[in-house]
Amino acid sequence: MRQFALQGAAVILVLSIAWPYFGWKAEAMPWLQTCLAIGSVALVFATLSRQPWWWRVIHAAFMPLIWLTHSFAIDPGWFLLAFVLLLLVYRGALSGQVPLYLSNKQTVVALAELLAEREAPHFLDLGAGVGSTTVPLADLLPDGHFTGYENAPLTWLLGRILSLGRHNIHWRWEDLWQANLAEYDVVYAFLSPTPMPDLWAKVQAEMQPGSLFVSNSFPVPGATPNRIIEVDCQPPRPLYCYQI
Structure with a gap:
């Protein structure tokens, strides 16, 4: 505004x-x-x-x-089409100031090493996009259980297609604020600075003791991470880990 x-x-x-x-x-x-x-x-x-x-x-x-x-x-119909396509992909940016970020391979490897420390982890990706994190993690850790929440229709559809045939993935078309975080022992988010204070309040209210909240690139304001994983990529995308 x-x-x-x-x-x-x-x-x-x-x-x-x-x-x-x-x-x-x-x-x-x-x-x-x-x-x-x-x-x-x-x-x-x-x-x-x-x-x-x-x-x-x-x-x-x-x-x-x-x-x-x-x-x-230019015919106005093309602008309408562009608007609809952008809305289908970037709905999160409009409703919650959360743009579409895609996690890179280095981040997936770092997360896989982190999850390997837990036996059969239940992993939740908040704002999962097209599954650039959830799908490769499910392949690397077949004993784990992976859930992705995505509310942009087109990116959800692409992620749903990419996750087909992987029985350890639960792909959901829902707003991330509707997720029950108590069901997971690792929650991952790659959002933006704007929702982090509210998300942290939700994490503290719902996640169980011993579980882990991981934020890609954006630390929680006023909270000290128990661990910071420096991912070898450009631009730098550290993983801020908060033990509950």
């Missing part, structure tokens, strides 16, 4: 000057120059409000890119 407000303020400021000016002169609005002006003002607003550099780039380019896209005269 903050970013919408900054961009909206830039639009209102520029148009409140441009419309009366060109209306008084009875001239057509030069939309390219207007969009460039809006982008410049939005950049100034984003800089003054100390937004991260990448938000400043987005603010500067947003309206000029809208003008460029409009100039292509």
Whole structure:
């Protein structure tokens, strides 16, 4: 909402000057120059409000890119299709500010070594995506029990297809907040900083003593991990391990 407000303020400021000016002169609005002006003002607003550099780039380019896209005269149906496809894949980003992250092979190996310390572990992947963690772990540890929660329809479907034939995988199309964490002795999450405080409260309320919560890349604010596993990959993706 903050970013919408900054961009909206830039639009209102520029148009409140441009419309009366060109209306008084009875001239057509030069939309390219207007969009460039809006982008410049939005950049100034984003800089003054100390937004991260990448938000400043987005603010500067947003309206000029809208003008460029409009100039292509693309059929609106394509935008609707793109929106539907993005919603099917990135529903978590819209509903819970959790984008789609795919765990790499090095992370899977590190998790497999961690799970090997437990006999027949019951492992839960919260926000399992397409199964990039759950599926290879199930292959590496056939005696384990693996569950994936995913609420984006298309990524759930891809993960369901990839998990076919693996009887030690339970693939569920549900919101991660509906999971009963007490059923698992290892819970893994690769989400974002935003949900971590609420997720940690859920972990503490539901997980059993002796169980393990593992967060990829994003530590729990205010909590000290019992162990940090440095995964040999770029960019760095440490595993923060919290013993319950």
